[in-house]
Amino acid sequence: MKSDNILKQRADRVWLTEAACDLDDFRAEVERTTQLSDYPHAAAVEKNVLIYEGASVLKAAASGEGRRAVLAEICEAFATGPGVVVLKRGFEDISVIDAASGIFDEIINEQHRTHTGGGDHFARPGANDRIWNSLEKHCLRNPENFAAYYGNALIALVSEAWLGPSYQMTAQVNRVNPGGAAQSAHRDYHLGFQTSAVIEQFPAHVHRLSPVLTLQGAVAHCDMPLESGPTLFLPYSQTYVPGYLALKRPEFRAYFDRNHIQLPLSKGDLVFFNPALFHAAGTNRSQDIKRVANLLQVSSAFGRAMETVNREKMSATLYPALKAMLADGRLSGAQAACAIASCAEGYSFPTNLDRDPPVGGLAPKTQAQLMQEALAGGWEAAAFTAALVAQSDKKLS
């Protein structure tokens, strides 16, 4: 009967299932070759991955028009291109990374001493060390280093390229010790963290939505030769829409094992990838390299981030550091704006529109805007903190 046919076709369009995943369809998507000529701002293609030079990207993005072109190129590299980009020499001043590594070591040592720290959902205990919410811990422990670190214009640029403005930064440090085993191939937050039974309850458009709600990144805190196990990637695998379900099937996992690529990284390199890209951390086969990366998980203003972050407390802590660093020229206005974007809430909603009405537009003032206003007006730290508290209070129902 004709209506049966319509029902079946509609169900197949809306309900993706693990059973319907097809390796030949998948291969048709992923077996592509990246052409350097399609990405004029890139410096090279290595193992099908786009390699950018940090300084050249920033130079190209210096004008308004140039920035739009770079944002568009990186956006398409994540969407329809290989899905992963490496930015070589992502930090101009490597001492900023070394200082941050020292702060992370302190936090890890403290976690060991006090038996705190939440463990790792991917690894056996002791194989690696995690700092969950390293973003907030970093900011509260050393706001000046946080400002220099997240004042990074490339991190801001790539985040904006995929998510638009007002993104929500979160970060976790992962230190994989020698002998630390590989992860199994996976996709990331949101749908990537669910079982097939749950994933199959979401209509197909949500499978397409999940990857645009976050961006995954990593800052290499040490040199990572292949033996130390830098992340394994399968370029173009983000384009296979039922991929959240496919990864539960053995033939797809076997395909990943045979075809993944791995790139060595140097300290200060940045890697960003579409959260729907098939990937897994590699085995650390080295004798003595503790592979340390700060994993950036950037969320859309419209999504819910994985971690709870106390942005009010962070903003109050960061403000005096920004003020001092701007005053003595250690930070530019543009760098301060990038640091604020990683720290303060950049979006107006949700709020209580009775108490927090929009002024001169449709969106009430954001925490980030309040911070910019305070810096521009030279407010005392106490006055800014009081304004933060008042603003948060207005947003409550």
Ligand SMILES: [Fe+2]
């Ligand atoms: Fe992951």
